[in-house]
Amino acid sequence: MSLIHLQNISRRYQMGAETVHALRDVSLEIQRGEYVAIMGPSGSGKSTLMNLIGCLDTPSAGHYGLNGVSISEMDDNQLAEIRNREIGFVFQTFNLLARSNALHNVELPLIYAGVSAEERRHLALEALAQVGLTDRIHHKPNELSGGQRQRVAVARALVNKPSLLLADEPTGNLDSRTGAEIMALFNDLSRKGNTIIVVTHEEDIAKHARRIIRLRDGLVASDEKQVEGRDSKVEGNPNPTLDPRPSTLDRP
Amino acid sequence: MKILAEISESLGISWNALRANKMRSVLATLGIVIGVLTVTLMGAAINGLNQAFIKNVSALGADVFYVSRFKWFNNTYEDWVSMRKRPKITLAESDALSQQLAFADAVAPTADNEDSVKYKNRSASSVDIVGTTEAYLQTSGVDVAQGRFLTAADARGGQPTCVIGNDVATNLFRADPPLGERIKIEDQSFLVVGVLGKQGTMFGYSLDNRVVIPLRQYIGLVERNPGIDIQVKVGGLARLDEAQEELRQVMRRIRHLRPNQPDNFSINQQDEIVKWFHSQTATIAVIGLFVTSLALFVGGIGIMNIMFVSVVERTREIGVRKAIGAKRRNILLQFLIESAGICLLGGLIGLGIAWLVSLAVSEWLFPASLSIAIVAMSLFVSLLTGVISGFLPAWRAARMDPVEALRSE
Secondary structure, three states: OOOEEEEEEEEEEEEOOEEEEEEEEEEEEEOOOOEEEEEOOOOOOHHHHHHHHOOOOOOOEEEEEEOOEEOOOOOHHHHHHHHHHHEEEEOOOOOOOOOOOHHHHHHHHHHHHOOOHHHHHHHHHHHHHHOOOHHHOOOOHHHOOHHHHHHHHHHHHHOOOOOEEEEEOOOOOOOHHHHHHHHHHHHHHHHOOOOEEEEEOOHHHHOOOOEEEEEEOOEEEEEEEOOOOOOHHHHHOOOHHHOOOHHHHOOO | OHHHHHHHHHHHHHHHHHHHOHHHHHHHHHHHHHHHHHHHHHHHHHHHHHHHHHHHHHOOOOOEEEEEOOOOOOOOHHHHHHHHOOOOOOHHHHHHHHHHOOOEEEEEEEEEEEEEEEEOOEEEEEEEEEEEOOOHHHHHOOOEEEEOOOOHHHHHHOOOEEEEOHHHHHHHHOOOOOOOOEEEEOOEEEEEEEEEOOOOEEOOEEOOOEEEEEHHHHHHHOEOOOOOEEEEEEOOOOOHHHHHHHHHHHHHHHOOOOOOOOOOOEEEEHHHHHHHHHHHHHHHHHHHHHHHHHHHHHHHHHHHHHHHHHHHHOHHHHHHHHHOOOOHHHHHHHHHHHHHHHHHHHHHHHHHHHHHHHHHHHHHOOOOOOOHHHHHHHHHHHHHHHHHHHHHHHHHHHOOOHHHHHHOO
């Protein structure tokens, strides 16, 4: 069974008198453990697709099944529960709580999940260790670098062990070097078996994924598997700052 | 467990939000502080007045009847006109009552009027001169601080003696010891045999500015034909109603009233004063609390305003929280707790100031005191204000669409 099953999904918005068709009859299957990039120019519907897959929004028509559960008909509170349990979000602007330290930011999804304080701390520390931030847990976002902030955000996304990691332009606010670090982290997480979807308009970022879905005008324009090995150099590199790819080498 | 974590999470958030916007928080909280302060002070003032009053009145004794020409309270103008036609109560009637009442512990006829009192070359005007007998000591609840009270011999008309109130002692005698000295009322000299203990005030009048003299000397000297009030002390509080009825029947017999004639006298009791006073303070309390709660209402509007601003400012945060799994209820609760927390904080500060002010006020102006009930009420009211004024903003936050909220700058 696919993790994500989108069948004839449409999403329309009413903008005054005009109806905008953000997605037209999109069908997709994404398997557990896949590493997918969703690409497309602005207005192509990739944000809408991400919102639908992330259960932030529901389709106007069509059926969406996530992990065998039908999402299309859910109400606000049920969606919130699904998001809490099944999806970890990573945003372009990190979206951390500015006045809370890293540890508390990572604990937040667990608070809504109703996990006990002791267990929360344990899981949050585990997630922070996974992103290599054990020594920064009491720092607030403004005391962390951009890369570190995004790592905290990734830890927050991972902390409740979701079925799906959903990243929206995760490197958009980072310089290319730190961006590469974050992508290396994603590659690592993918190798450990996490299902990852990255929404981006940058080819360089998309190339890390094994599968690239391109959208245009609310339709799937192409859906292709990446050739294995294209990423192998990056994946095999234990130190992402020494990533030998040209895009990072020309900006030391 | 879960709800506790949510509450502590919300409290942490609101504390951070308060600290991040110090000036705004102070101003918003100030409205609540002032609101709670006025409401609490109003309550404290009424509470203090009640307590002081009860303390005064209880000195009168719950088991004392006052037989008078007039009924004390609940009189219409017509009642008053008809009561004026009643005959005055005479000393002879009081003596007859004293002989015929089986149950009475003490019967004290009293008359009083204002007059001036002289000591050497000093003089005090508007002193309450009370003419009575030795029984007054039992019926009126006064105590003797120095010397003795009037004796039966004094009352029967021996040497003119007097017992002076605390204010008279300090005003007229100043540092001199008053016992054994002589004061003059209407050119009659009286030997001071005792000083009464301090009584305080009732309805703003000092109970200590008086001189007690034998009634037989009072009649003719202060007033030629005084109307007499008879104080009747019943032994104990049980069977008070029966005692009152017996008192009424004896009094009717003394006055030779036929069965179809109404009473031409009234029997008053301390609890009537208490009831009357409570009805007055209850009215003051209702009006006062209404007026002062307007201040709290304005404060509540301030909080609502600030919460709306806070919700708009934190739209993105709301989006993030929703994205990672916060339900409507979580967001609603977060903002409700924040607004209730601000108001509770304001309430606590307001209470603290009210406590200090009520201390100062009761020291210099009038009695005021905070009771547990008032403290609880203030905190409850401020909490309620927070929940009510926070509800609309919180509801708006809770209903936000996560996609829209995440898109906001």
